Amino acid sequence: MADSPSSLTTLRLSTSEQDIAQALAIWRAGGRVAVPTETVYGLAADASNATAVNGIFAAKQRPANHPLIVHIASAEQLSDWASDVPLAAQQLAQAFWPGPLTLLLPKAAHVPAEVTGGLPTVGLRVPSHPLLSQLLHAFGGGVAAPSANPYKSLSPTSAEQVLAGLDGRIEAVVDGGPCEWGLESTIVDVCGPTLRILRAGPITQEQIEQVVGQPVDMPQQHTAVVPGNVKAHYQPRTPLRLVAADAHAENGIGLLAHDAKWLQAFAATSTRLLPADAVGYGRELYGALYEMDQRGFDELWLLTPPYEPEWLAIHDRLRRAASR
Ligand code: TXA
Ligand code: MG
Numbered sequence: 001m002a003d004s005p006s007s008l009t010t011l012r013l014s015t016s017e018q019d020i021a022q023a024l025a026i027w028r029a030g031g032r033v034a035v036p037t038e039t040v041y042g043l044a045a046d047a048s049n050a051t052a053v054n055g056i057f058a059a060k061q062r063p064a065n066h067p068l069i070v071h072i073a074s075a076e077q078l079s080d081w082a083s084d085v086p087l088a089a090q091q092l093a094q095a096f097w098p099g100p101l102t103l104l105l106p107k108a109a110h111v112p113a114e115v116t117g118g119l120p121t122v123g124l125r126v127p128s129h130p131l132l133s134q135l136l137h138a139f140g141g142g143v144a145a146p147s148a149n150p151y152k153s154l155s156p157t158s159a160e161q162v163l164a165g166l167d168g169r170i171e172a173v174v175d176g177g178p179c180e181w182g183l184e185s186t187i188v189d190v191c192g193p194t195l196r197i198l199r200a201g202p203i204t205q206e207q208i209e210q211v212v213g214q215p216v217d218m219p220q221q222h223t224a225v226v227p228g229n230v231k232a233h234y235q236p237r238t239p240l241r242l243v244a245a246d247a248h249a250e251n252g253i254g255l256l257a258h259d260a261k262w263l264q265a266f267a268a269t270s271t272r273l274l275p276a277d278a279v280g281y282g283r284e285l286y287g288a289l290y291e292m293d294q295r296g297f298d299e300l301w302l303l304t305p306p307y308e309p310e311w312l313a314i315h316d317r318l319r320r321a322a323s324r
Helices: 017-028 050-060 074-083 088-094 129-140 159-166 205-212 260-264 278-293 309-321
Strands: 011-013 033-035 042-046 070-071 099-104 121-125 172-174 186-189 194-201 240-243 251-257 271-273 299-303
Touching: 011 017, 017 042, 017 129, 017 172, 017 271, 033 129, 033 159, 042 278, 070 271, 074 088, 074 121, 088 099, 088 205, 099 159, 159 172, 205 309, 240 309, 251 260, 251 278, 260 271, 271 278, 278 299
Parallel strands: 011 172, 033 172, 070 121, 099 186, 240 299, 251 271, 251 299
Antiparallel strands: 033 042, 099 121, 186 194
């Protein structure tokens, strides 16, 4: 079930009882089901089944050494997947789970190397999306799930966007509506004496420091700390450029901005207004890029958002989305 010809019929599942049972049956048989999470849609398969996990890589065409996050129903399952759960991990799980935070912990012996890209650590997360939570409780095990997009392209925040990239390459997608955050989870390495944030996300450095009561490292976002943390990522097909407010757009360019006044100077048909607050902006960003990407522009220009702490995860994604 896990190899990936692009000739599969991808089932569109709803949140009905019958469809949820079908999604579980596909996981149990080693297949892939794209599911909504509160961050972005994930492409999920049984994390204890190496063949099923290989099917995820095949569908996404993702390099095999890029580790995947294991999603579990509750923090009580942490010790099923991690060989050691330090105090800081327990504190962070207590504070932010279920929610958009991934903890890197030393992996338990049985976790397949396919999941961790051969690394000694495993990424674990308890998602808060009610549908996925229900599925995970019924499944009992963990599911490995990267974002449900072809390698390096935009992460999907709706079932329709999942299908645009993976239709015919996966067994099913469950339509659970739009994602609450729209940006991938914050990743924290809790293995060493000093905690490190490896990917900025909805949970901020300040929130994490408050819970653990000590300073937390945030390595430069552009350093590739692990395979998978790459410079060109989250990309629309149309070249994306980050511009300052004094940029002068010509024909053939699609404009995105959080500033309605700035957009007003240009033709209404080629613009997309984004919310001016960071949370709302994060929620709509990928969807807006996805939409503008369908419209045949030569380039997309995006007005650089403010450099404030709450915009950090957005700047991280935009830098990669615009990297050529
Ligand atoms: O919000 C999210 O985290 C979404 C949803 C679906 O849960 N998932 C997601 O997965 O963004 P993915 O595969 O697109 O990004 C996960 C990244 C990897 O690229 C890798 O950099 C890092 O997590 N990662 C996972 N396991 C790791 C490990 N053991 N060591 C270091 N980095 C790891
Ligand atoms: Mg991804």
